[in-house]
Amino acid sequence: MLLEVQGLTKYFGGVAAVKDVGFQVTEGTIYALIGPNGAGKTTVFNLITGMLQPDGGAINFLAKRLDGLKTYQVAAAGITRTFQNLQLFSGMTVLENVMTGAHLKGQTGFVKSMLRRPGINAEDKKIIEHSMALLGEVGLDGSAGLPAAALPFGQQRLLEIARALASGPRLVLLDEPAAGLNSTETKTLAGFLKKLKENGLTMILVEHDMETVMEVADRITVLNFGQGIAEGTPAEVQADPEVIRAYLGEDEQIA
Numbered sequence: 284m285l286l287e288v289q290g291l292t293k294y295f296g297g298v299a300a301v302k303d304v305g306f307q308v309t310e311g312t313i314y315a316l317i318g319p320n321g322a323g324k325t326t327v328f329n330l331i332t333g334m335l336q337p338d339g340g341a342i343n344f345l346a347k348r349l350d351g352l353k354t355y356q357v358a359a360a361g362i363t364r365t366f367q368n369l370q371l372f373s374g375m376t377v378l379e380n381v382m383t384g385a386h387l388k389g390q391t392g393f394v395k396s397m398l399r400r401p402g403i404n405a406e407d408k409k410i411i412e413h414s415m416a417l418l419g420e421v422g423l424d425g426s427a428g429l430p431a432a433a434l435p436f437g438q439q440r441l442l443e444i445a446r447a448l449a450s451g452p453r454l455v456l457l458d459e460p461a462a463g464l465n466s467t468e469t470k471t472l473a474g475f476l477k478k479l480k481e482n483g484l485t486m487i488l489v490e491h492d493m494e495t496v497m498e499v500a501d502r503i504t505v506l507n508f509g510q511g512i513a514e515g516t517p518a519e520v521q522a523d524p525e526v527i528r529a530y531l532g533e534d535e536q537i538a
């Protein structure tokens with residue numbers, strides 16, 4: 284098991300944003316967390332990545348305790364993420380944005396390497412080539428020299444994913460990657476996520492777009508008011524009466 288979350292709990296004031304949540308993510312699969320607004324999905328991501336510390340429970344990654352670690356330690360352990368609200372460096376080029384992700388693993392720090400310019404060493408060269416290859420995978424290699432802010436929104440989302448992949452992570456957390464994408468872009472995204480999975484990458488997906496979730500996810504946990512109310516394959520979750528009741532209302536169906 285790549286990631287094991289047990290009894291995860293987080294309070295804000297007196298309110299449990301996440302309560303006794305547990306799930307297990309197998310290597311090479313896509314795991315989805317779904318649920319209504321405010322159900323606790325992003326908080327789970329913040330707990331896994333060390334942006335928040337849990338009030339209870341345990342997170343194990345590759346059989347090592349993850350909770351209690353700082354964000355940079357979680358990143359160094361092989362977990363990266365994207366954000367619901369894009370967090371690109373808008374003044375940097377598309378290529379430089381991907382390179383900031385790659386430097387996480389390089390032996391020299393990003394700032395240090397910037398200071399060393401214009402002399403580019405072998406390590407920088409490798410990072411540039413790797414970053415260009417990643418941009419090629421998301422179809423953005425032709426835009427490498429543009430400022431990130433010049434890209435249409437859908438391409439900025441793909442760029443953020445490329446940056447999250449640049450350090451060669453074992454696990455990537457994707458927070459609403461389809462938000463704001465049109466239907467063509469959403470289909471491209473789904474295809475890309477499936478390709479990444481075929482290449483062995485493990486991902487956890489928080490996503491409101493049910494079509495995408497049902498298409499790409501191997502297993503799903505449904506959260507409601509901070510608690511897990513169902514767990515299973517897309518087909519199992521879609522057929523679960525409690526999910527239909529709590530998540531969508533009595534007379535609706537998922538997807």
Ligand SMILES: Nc1ncnc2c1ncn2[C@@H]1O[C@H](COP(=O)(O)OP(=O)(O)OP(=O)(O)O)[C@@H](O)[C@H]1O
Pocket residue numbers: 295300318319320321322323324325326327
């Ligand atoms: N830093 C914080 N301080 C106080 N309350 C918070 C904080 N972060 C989240 N919450 C609360 O915790 C609950 C869970 O929020 P969270 O953002 O995890 O939900 P979500 O499922 O990701 O929602 P959405 O789908 O809208 O992104 C909500 O009630 C939210 O208001």
